[in-house]
Amino acid sequence: MTFKFWNLSLIIILAVLFIQISPVFAVSASDQINVVQQVLNCNNNGICEPALGESSTNCPLDCPGPPPLPAPGGGGGSRDTIPPTIYNLFIGKITLNSAEMSWKTNETALCQIFWGKTQEYKEGSTSETNFYLEHSTELIGLSSETIYHFKIVCRDPSKNESETTDQKFFTLTPPNLIPPANIQNFEATPGDSQIRLVWQNPPDIDFKGVKIVRSENFYPQSPWEGTPVYNDKGTSFLDTGLKNNVTYYYTAFAYDKAGNYSSGAVVSATPFKGAIPPTISPSPVVSPPPEIEKIKLEDFDFYQEGKKLFLAEESKIKFKTEEPLTISLDYGKVPEVLKTIMITLEKQGKFFSFLLRINPEKTAYLATIMPPEEIGDYPLTINVFDYKNQTLKKITGQLEVFKAQSQIKPIPWYQKYRTYIYILLVLILLLLIAYYLKRKLEEKNQKEKIRK
């Protein structure tokens, strides 16, 4: 026992001597904060509602005077259980992508409107933030030319709810801004004090007419320049009362029912008396500014059926007949002082010219023409004129017109002989029936012979 006591004492002494420890207790630190949310009871609906906490202090618009005294007895009436009535729903201005609507409720209500392309109203919803008697909203970001369904849900302060039946409106159709193609084969034949004009109208289904304007200086650049000489949907016109030996410039603008004008087909002629027409000196060629000098055929874009066409070979564009061809030059590629860009097609020794006109967005010079009907190669010339009608640049190229491959399937060989095959099958069938009947008859006769 003594020994054990000494052993234990020694161990404790050694532990104290040999081991210096620094115990660590879990320590902590705390902090407290307040999270404060302010709540205001004013709905600015023009009605003082002390029961909702509105007072002249917190809601001066609704409660302009001193807060009303509580009702005698403080009893309070029965709880409102009648939902609000929605009436006078009016769909106001409808645009391509928005619609305004207004409605009323017979008591103050907080309304939500849900809309969509179906009666599931998946496209969106909006909610008022206050209670009103008269309500209005505008739905924006809608698709054009689309039927929209919507419904209105209104809730009064007592949480009674009512909603409209399904309502519909139709957003506007985008305006037609695409001009018709230019007239084709516009030709001028001069005579004595007169010029005969002939052309073919474009195939656009909304084509309405052709306006031809005339000038003695240069081709009119718009339907409102020069002297109007023709405005109808015919295909020829005789311009009379002209001065001989004076060159007349005509521009014909085809237009559609929406009032869009084509870029203009141009022609010029000089009336004369006698057998020999006067010689017309070509417009002078002057050295162009550097921006014009560097323009090439590659700078022009050619589109057909909405697809861009690329140069098949150097200076050669391949496109289909019967489909309008749009020629475009980026507006920024030429200086603004530039007056006219004209494209000329040569067909069987005749020249047909068209203006490239700036589009309303001022992004490009454009012309849409109907390609020649006959398959073949047509020399193309693009002339750039300055404001003095001097030729600054002449670019040449070639248009190759080809016929679109029709998707007609070859007729199978048996379709060709279908009638004969039917006849043959019927004959075979008849022969088989005749053979069968003959066999039956023979069998019958044989049986009778045996019986006898």
Next chain:
Amino acid sequence: MRKNLTIIVIFSLVISSGPVLAFMSSSNYRIQSDSINVGGLDEQSSANYKMKDTIGEIATDESQSSSYKLKAGYRQMEEEAAVSISISSPADVNMSDAIPGITGNSGNPRTGSATWQVTTNNTAGFKLELKSSDEPSMELDATNNFSDYTPAAPGTPDYNWISPASGDAELGFTIEPETVADTVQLFLNAAGPAAPCNSAGGIQTADKCWYNMASANLEVINRGTATGAGGEDEVVKFQTESNAKFLQEGNYTATITATATTN
């Protein structure tokens, strides 16, 4: 006496051959540092001097390489031995905007946040717990209050804040530790859109995993190492939303206690 000597030798051998641990701990205690030596005193002082000494240690002193710093010896460790933790006192949180007491603010929750800076030299780090003083946490008086946020699955934060049901108003919170690895699992979501929270091995995503305050402490952050001298900025974000619950006008207050405890 020979037997006593034998015991001393065996005891010394047992101690000296023991494993080297960063620290030794039980559920109640942790020994931050220990040393084997033959003597010394912690408190020796005169009118002018104070001395602490340790006798019998081998190869003490401070040495370092480009990657490590070694402080060998009991006294070298002493300056690190006193564990401390502190937490800052941020200002009260005023939510971003007032809520209309009649119509509420459905779909447009108000926001606010508090940042507690926790600093500790404790090599095992710390945990941060949050609790509110009342249930429901945010009250005006005994009858007017915001309910505590109700996650769709009880006990699991909602990845996205969900507006309260019609006629309800709620207060919820989420956290954003300075070191995302310190986020407890409850506030981690699995990677991917609308991933569930409380995902083991998940990620911490800002403004996700919304949960309710409670009057019992809830551990929201746990860090396994000491902080730097600048501490760790632990952000707690709050949101309030009323879906047309009638709320009496006034300032609704939730008193939140943040407690940082060393591990």
